[in-house]
Amino acid sequence: MILLDGKQTSAAIKVEIASAVTEIKKQGKRAPHLAAVLVGTNGASMTYVGAKVKACELVGFSSTLIDLPVETTEHELLVQIHALNENPEIDGFIVQLPLPKHIDEQKVLMAVHPDKDVDGFHPMNVGRMALDLPTFLSATPYGIMELLERYKVPTSGKHVVVIGRSHIVGRPMSILMSQKRPSGDATVTIAHSRTTNLEKLTLEADIIVAALGIPEFLTAEMVKPGAVIIDVGITRVVDESKKKGYRITGDVDFESISKIASYITPVPGGVGPMTIAMLLKNTLLACERHASK
């Protein structure tokens, strides 16, 4: 079994990005600048945004955190987004999800200018992705594709089962892996909460991408020996033995499946760190595009 080490791979990507930033600065240009908008005090969201800001510092990017109170209205948030769209000093920005219930998430994501949408969530960028056009790929699927590519995991002609059809993970993953591209050319089945006989599908899969958010859902009985396992899940499970009172658990029973898989991502240290690295990569791309205009 080969561990698809997202921590190590993302560190290598960050070194590449840092050296590109050094080059940009050498040419007398300003560093790429990422802004993050956080509404409210959701613990996991604060952790994610904090990690993104820290990663910016590490590679030499500028970063701005816009921390808004939970009672921020939809209108106030949209005003912030328009200001970021117009600000020439900001190359790209993200709005950390989930947003408080009184704010229409779709409306907010649509308001982000596609050229600054480094999360790749805007319909224009999702559409471009579906049509094989250059775009900002959403960071988690992009990170998985990069991981598969760097480890040279064979995907051409393989049967992939993606579990989960969310707009940010499952759906784009199913599209990317079916495309004619590196780490693509696969035959893809997308499964979801209404799928019947999931085990029959997963037992036939050469590659399984588990993105449903149910801790340790995928067990060894559901996996063909030699399969490639990508675990996207991140769930906080109560664990009194930990200082924080919880541990992070994936959607895969790593203990049993790692014994039969050919490749597997750990949680933590697999897909998670790759997501942040690809957000940085998208921001670098946004900066390069911005500078060439």
Ligand code: NAD
């Ligand atoms: P989501 O809740 O939006 O979607 C879950 C999907 O799973 C749905 O499409 C649903 O139909 C499907 N599903 C639910 N129960 C199922 C079942 N019993 N059988 C088959 N399918 C089922 O979730 P999401 O935003 O795609 O996130 C999924 C998981 O990935 C979560 O744990 C989330 O925290 C994690 N995540 C991790 C990263 C990362 O960087 N590693 C990024 C995004 C999300």
